[in-house]
Amino acid sequence: MKSILYWLLMPALLLVIWLLLNETVSIDHIVLGSVLALLLAWAAMALRPLRSTPKKPLTLIRLLANVVVDITKSNVAVARLIWLGAESHTPGFIRIPIELRDPHGLAALACIITYTPGTVWAGFSEQKGVLTLHVLDLKDENHWIQLIKRRYEQPLKEIFE
Known part of the structure; x- marks a missing residue:
């Protein structure tokens, strides 16, 4: 469960940025932004093979x-x-x-x-x-x-x- 929440953190951040840049919270932009955020986060995983979890x-x-x-x-x-x-x-x-x-x-x-x-x-x-x-x-x-x-x-x- 924790790893799923950790993986969804980046797409959630990208979705918020997408909605702020488009200045709307319409369902169309939420769906499009969610799809783009998930795809970009998935594609970026290959670029970051070394993971770190900050402590304290x-x-x-x-x-x-x-x-x-x-x-x-x-x-x-x-x-x-x-x-x-x-x-x-x-x-x-x-x-x-x-x-x-x-x-x-x-x-x-x-x-x-x-x-x-x-x-x-x-x-x-x-x-x-x-x-x-x-x-x-x-x-x-x-x-x-x-x-x-x-x-x-x-x-x-x-x-x-």
Whole structure:
């Protein structure tokens, strides 16, 4: 029963998006949207052979809240750097040892880092477990290492591993 509900989650989301885009809840659009959603979800299953079931939903909510706060703070900091001019910041690359190995967790970490203005995921060595990160304003390398490890990697390990 649980697997059926899990499988129907994506078609339900696609149906809601379909109805919102068409701005109607007529029976014709519900039927057409349901058929399209089921077919698209079935076709997409072949593209995603590795499955993941996130654990600890409260940790996930806390992580999402932290990401929203960090993105907001980073937007303000980057805007301030741009307005103050090019001399006021020191860009650079840092290497951060990462213990996270789950591909879904690594993908989430890459998205979080890239969504945050002023940081870019520049590379990851699977053999060494080292993330290369480009930071727009790199004043304290240890601060960035602790930020990534504590604020993002630790919750992602709890959620995906």
